[in-house]
Amino acid sequence: MPVLTIEQITTDPRATTKDEAIQEAADALVAAGAVTPEYADSMREREASVSTYMGNLLxxxxxxxxxxxxxxxxxLSVARYETPLDWDGNEVRFVIGIAGKDGGHLEILSKIAIVFADEDEVAKLVAAPDAEAILALLGDVND
Known part of the structure; x- marks a missing residue:
């Protein structure tokens, strides 16, 4: 089963704060059948101990x-924000929620990190016209 499908990508999320964005990411993972609703609390706990801001708008x-x-x-869930969110003083345009079964998140994280380390790729993601285009750019996470 792919970790990222078109249904798990949104280009018109509603959140305007970091906490709302975390909840949206959790809700998308719940909708995908990947996590139980309690996972949102765990995401907040993680954020309270260490910021999940990665640089390059992510x-x-x-x-x-x-x-x-x-x-x-x-x-994974992917949300692209038109208006940058304030993530502890950093601008974030992409919030990628992640759930990894049996440690599978580390490999997925490394694939995302490779894409977002390349500013040209980030620019393509910002400019992507729709979810299909974003999926095409991030599709390697499913390999």
């Missing part, structure tokens, strides 16, 4: 190690 909220019981399957 934040990757994810749960704590203790949350593994609320992870049903590995999956």
């Amino acid at each position: 934040a990757i909220p994810h749960g704590t190690n203790e949350a593994k019981d609320s992870i049903l399957d590995s999956a």
